[in-house]
Amino acid sequence: MKLLIKLTGALHAEMLHDLTRKHPFAAERVGFVTARIGTLADEGRLILLTGYHSIPDSEYVNDPSVGARIGSDAITWAMQAAYHGRPRREGIFHVHIHGHRGETGMSGVDSREIPPMIPGFQGVGRYAAHGIIILSLNHGSTWVWLPGQQEPVQADSMAVIGAPVQVFNHGRKK
Amino acid sequence: MSADRYSRQSFLGPDAEELIARYTVAVPGLGGGGSHIVQQFAHIGFQNYVLYDGDAVEESNLNRLIGAKQADAMAETPKLHLAKMMIYDLQPHAKIRGFACNWQEHPEPMRECQIVIGCVDSYKGREELEIACRRYLMHYIDIGMDVHGTDRPVIGGQIIQSSPGGLCMRCMGFLTDEKLAQEAARYGKAGARPQVVWPNGVLASTAVGMAVDLVTGWTRKCRSHAYLVYDGNEGTVSESITLRNLKTPCRHFSTADVGDPILVEL
Numbered sequence: 001m002k003l004l005i006k007l008t009g010a011l012h013a014e015m016l017h018d019l020t021r022k023h024p025f026a027a028e029r030v031g032f033v034t035a036r037i038g039t040l041a042d043e044g045r046l047i048l049l050t051g052y053h054s055i056p057d058s059e060y061v062n063d064p065s066v067g068a069r070i071g072s073d074a075i076t077w078a079m080q081a082a083y084h085g086r087p088r089r090e091g092i093f094h095v096h097i098h099g100h101r102g103e104t105g106m107s108g109v110d111s112r113e114i115p116p117m118i119p120g121f122q123g124v125g126r127y128a129a130h131g132i133i134i135l136s137l138n139h140g141s142t143w144v145w146l147p148g149q150q151e152p153v154q155a156d157s158m159a160v161i162g163a164p165v166q167v168f169n170h171g172r173k174k
Numbered sequence: 175m176s177a178d179r180y181s182r183q184s185f186l187g188p189d190a191e192e193l194i195a196r197y198t199v200a201v202p203g204l205g206g207g208g209s210h211i212v213q214q215f216a217h218i219g220f221q222n223y224v225l226y227d228g229d230a231v232e233e234s235n236l237n238r239l240i241g242a243k244q245a246d247a248m249a250e251t252p253k254l255h256l257a258k259m260m261i262y263d264l265q266p267h268a269k270i271r272g273f274a275c276n277w278q279e280h281p282e283p284m285r286e287c288q289i290v291i292g293c294v295d296s297y298k299g300r301e302e303l304e305i306a307c308r309r310y311l312m313h314y315i316d317i318g319m320d321v322h323g324t325d326r327p328v329i330g331g332q333i334i335q336s337s338p339g340g341l342c343m344r345c346m347g348f349l350t351d352e353k354l355a356q357e358a359a360r361y362g363k364a365g366a367r368p369q370v371v372w373p374n375g376v377l378a379s380t381a382v383g384m385a386v387d388l389v390t391g392w393t394r395k396c397r398s399h400a401y402l403v404y405d406g407n408e409g410t411v412s413e414s415i416t417l418r419n420l421k422t423p424c425r426h427f428s429t430a431d432v433g434d435p436i437l438v439e440l
Contacts, residue, residue, distance in 0.1 A: 004286060006311040008339045008429055036433030038310055041282040048311055048432040089436055161311045161338050163398065164391030165288045167196050 002044035003155045005133075005142045007033075009162015011049055015135065018054045019097040026060045028067040032078045033093040034085060037129050037147075047129055047144055047155065050090065053077065066109050068096065075117070082125035091128030092121045093142070097135040103170070104136040106143075115152070118145050133158075139168045180219060186390045191219055193389050198222035200284045200312075202277040202303060203293035204253040205229070206369045207317050209240035210378030211291050212257045216264040218386060223261060223270045224284050226277040227253040238371035278302065285310040289385050292316045293378075295367070297353045304336050304343055308427040309435075313337045315384055316348075317377040319404070321368035329373050329406025332414075333380045335388075340398030344426050347416035348401060373406045380404075380411060 011033075019029045032053040038046035055074045063069040082092045094114050098104045106114070114132050121130040122145060131144040131152060140160075143152035160166040180191050187193075199220055201208045204227035212225065230250040231242045241256045254272045261268050273280045284290060290312050292303045300316055307314035319331035336342050343349040380402060387393050401414040 002286070008311065010339050011429070034430075038285055038433040039282055040285055041280075044282075044286075046285055046310065046433070050430045050432060087436065089433075159288055159311075161288060161313060163337070163388055163396040164193075165197060165313070165388050167288065169196065 001153070002040055002042065003047070003144060003153050004040065004044070005047045005049065005140075005144075005155045005158040007049035007158070007160055009160055009166075011052060012160040012162060012166075014052050015095060016097070016137075018052065019095070019135065020099070023060060023068070024057055025062050026068040028096055028099075030055055030060075030068050030070050030074075030094065030096045032074075032081065033095050033133060034081060034090050035093055035129060035131075036088060036090050045129070045144075045146060047131075047142070049093070052095075053081070066113060069113075075120075078117075079120060079124055082121045082128065082130070085128060086125055089125075089128045089147075091125055091130040093131045093133050095133040095135065097137075099137065101137045101139070103139045103168070104134050104141055106132070106134065110134065115143075118152075121145075122147075138166075141168075141170060183218070186386065186392045190390045190392070194219045194386070195221045197289065197389055198224065198287045199385065200224040200226075200277070200287040200290040201257075201293060202226040202284070202290065203295075204257045205235065205293060206238040206371065206374040207293035207319075207378050207381075208291075209242070209253070209257060209260070210375055211293065211317075211382060213240050213260050214379065214382040215385075216261040216268070218382070219265070221265060221268050223268060223272075224287055225254060225257055225270060225272040226275065226280075226284075227257070228273075228275045229253050231256065238369055238374055240371075277306075281306060285312075287312050289313045289315065289388060291381050291385060294318075297349060297357050300343065301349055301354065304349075307336065308338055308342070309432055311338045311432060313385075313388055315381045316343065317374075317381045319369065319373045319377055319406070321370075321406075327368075329370075329404075331373055331377050331404035331406065333377055333384065333400070333402040333404070333411070335384055335397055335400035337398055338427075339429050340424065341420065342399075342424050342426050345420065345422075345424050346399065346401040346414065348414075373404065376406075376411065377404055 034051045035049045059074040061069040061071045133142045140158040142155040158168045231246040233247045241260045314336045316334040322328045403414045
């Protein structure tokens with residue numbers, strides 16, 4: 001099944017700008033992205049990112065054992081967004097950036113800390129797709145929990161529809 | 175593949191060849207304009223295509239349909255077949271998903287594309303393509319020509335770029351309710367309008383140039399929209415005066431209204 005991500009160039013720029021800002025104490029920043037689903041041929045799915053939510057400095061928890069830890073207010077915002085997005089089947093994606101170039105993946109901390117958030121999003125927005133986006137300076141990888149699925153699927157590509165267009169293929173598949 | 179193949183377009187950037195090969199383009203309408211488009215895309219190096227046209231070659235197409243021969247009119251060769259052959263002759267490994275129908279009958283494959291170049295006749299057809307491109311986040315480039323008057327014919331045309339987040343064809347003054355209503359009063363028929371090969375070539379070449387710029391960014395213009403007007407009598411392409419002082423964001427499309435439409439029970 002083909003699984004593609006699309007977003008506008010403006011949204012991509014907004015995410016990059018926010019996520020690369022220095023935080024007073026956290027080593028990296030986190031954000032949330034809202035997304036809707038589109039249907040592709042042969043039961044493929046298109047995930048269309050619609051908006052970015054920057055997490056205020058005050059909603060980070062000072063925890064030197066991880067790059068960034070967000071507090072309950074930030075999680076509450078995401079849960080409420082998943083709830084209010086139900087009529088539009090709008091899901092929530094956790095996003096952060098790894099400060100290198102090229103395709104990136106989940107670190108050990110990412111794998112341990114972020115996926116446990118997803119069932120909470122699914123609980124309040126069961127018909128939406130939720131997931132995790134990890135950007136690099138010139139690439140992006142996405143793991144998607146489609147409605148009703150307990151395991152994620154890694155997206156085949158992320159297309160930034162801006163000027164110029166950018167397409168980040170998983171595994172450099174063409 | 176010879177390293178010389180794309181040596182004359184190396185100014186597009188060191189990664190241009192790879193970028194051009196990576197992206198997927200759709201061309202709904204493979205007639206006078208679309209046949210130019212696919213030919214140029216294939217020359218440039220595009221490898222991934224989604225094509226739509228349900229018509230077959232007719233005698234009256236031979237004045238402008240690139241790739242069509244007398245035998246195609248006699249054999250009623252599908253225009254889709256001509257387009258595929260034109261691409262495969264230049265790019266034997268191209269991935270082409272072709273549909274001998276209107277795009278509305280199989281819209282899903284088009285949604286994977288990054289760029290759609292619409293070569294349709296009607297305003298309604300343009301409006302529907304633009305809506306689909308906004309909803310599934312694709313750059314839409316529209317081309318079209320017309321000949322006005324009979325005593326002193328005037329050839330006109332347009333090349334429009336409508337991109338998600340940018341101004342749309344209504345913002346730019348090209349699509350209006352009046353034009354759509356007039357067309358609807360003719361039962362949606364664009365009619366057998368005059369069509370000739372050279373204006374189609376100018377419009378298609380300009381549109382392909384826009385698409386290549388969107389893929390490679392070689393001009394560094396970073397256009398969010400464009401509306402170029404072709405004057406076939408003067409032989410000029412210039413920016414539409416309707417864009418002057420037009421700085422407001424698009425009032426007709428929200429970047430949040432994307433994806434499959436949801437029916438909400440009231």
